[in-house]
Amino acid sequence: MRRCLPRFFYDQGRAAGVRGDDRATDVWDLIxxxxxxxxxxxxxxxxxxxxxxxxxxxxxxxxxQKANPPPKDAP
Known part of the structure; x- marks a missing residue:
């Protein structure tokens, strides 16, 4: 079993703060x-x-995302 460490998800990919990035910042955000x-x-x-x-x-x-789709007129 892999342990989720704080900021694990950003350490594995794009930097924190990238707009549009829907990954949680740490395990507590996921939870x-x-x-x-x-x-x-x-x-x-x-x-x-x-x-x-x-x-x-x-x-x-x-x-x-299925329950809250963007408005039809959104870009």
Whole structure:
């Protein structure tokens, strides 16, 4: 099991602060996003490894984007 360290997600790709980058800044942002969308308790989320958190975060983003599409007149 890989451990998610703070800022792991930015260390693996683009620099923090890049506009349009929807990756979380650390593991707690991932957990917060997943909990917000799926209403899972912290104890369940803390049991997930890094790969599982990334997978569920991607699904949470997908659900959010489908439920909140951009306005038709947006560029």
């Amino acid at each position: 917060a996003d997943i909990a917000f969308i799926f209403h899972w308790p912290l104890a369940d989320l803390r049991a997930l490894d890094c790969d599982e958190l990334l997978h569920w975060h991607e699904l949470a983003l997908d659900r959010w």
